[in-house]
Amino acid sequence: MAKVEVNAVAELLKRETALDPAALRKLIEELQLLAAPEPGAERVPAVKKQFAILISDPDHRLPADAQFAGWVLQLPDDESVATVCERIHRAAYDFNASKKGRLRWVRRVGEAVEHVPASFFKEADLWVKTKTPVLMLRTDNRIPGIDEDQAEVPGVATPPPAAA
Numbered sequence: 568m569a570k571v572e573v574n575a576v577a578e579l580l581k582r583e584t585a586l587d588p589a590a591l592r593k594l595i596e597e598l599q600l601l602a603a604p605e606p607g608a609e610r611v612p613a614v615k616k617q618f619a620i621l622i623s624d625p626d627h628r629l630p631a632d633a634q635f636a637g638w639v640l641q642l643p644d645d646e647s648v649a650t651v652c653e654r655i656h657r658a659a660y661d662f663n664a665s666k667k668g669r670l671r672w673v674r675r676v677g678e679a680v681e682h683v684p685a686s687f688f689k690e691a692d693l694w695v696k697t698k699t700p701v702l703m704l705r706t707d708n709r710i711p712g713i714d715e716d717q718a719e720v721p722g723v724a725t726p727p728p729a730a731a
Contacts, residue, residue: 573598615644616694619651621676622703636700638680642693654691655679662687 577595580586586594622629622637629635640651659679662668665687673679681698688695 573602614692616641617644617648618696619648620703621651621655621680635703637703638677638698638700639696640693641696646692651693652676654688654693658683658687658691658693661690 573595576598577591580591580594584591619640619642620637621640622635642648642651642654655676656679659673659676662679662683663672668683671682673682677700680695680700685695
């Protein structure tokens with residue numbers, strides 16, 4: 568339902584109705600009491616989340632010359648990333664049991680990530696950040712021209728030692 572400012576309602580009532588000022592004031596006070604947040608109702612803090620990349624590896628291999636596609640997902644920070652596949656399966660099962668899912672059910676993980684609505688993933692505490700797969704790039708985690716044994720990076724000033 569849309570939220571409307573109490574002052575806007577008061578101005579509208581003044582213009583459109585022929586209420587005496589005492590009744591109008593009483594009505595506005597009651598509206599303000601209804602619109603005020605409950606003192607005991609505290610907002611639940613947002614869940615801290617971590618990112619996970621699910622890589623599509625149908626042949627169970629990751630050689631250097633192959634290209635793979637994957638999806639970027641997010642799950643609660645205190646949960647294990649090993650449960651990502653289980654969460655996708657749970658969301659897919661719930662979707663397939665729904666009315667829309669019975670008409671067009673998903674059979675694979677890629678179909679589930681692309682076609683299952685976010686509400687089913689939210690119930691499984693999983694958030695899909697990329698519905699379409701993205702390409703995975705490999706790296707050897709080295710920057711060319713810099714030796715690992717080198718203490719200083721050329722062209723970058725080293726910070727002074729911390730005072731004890």
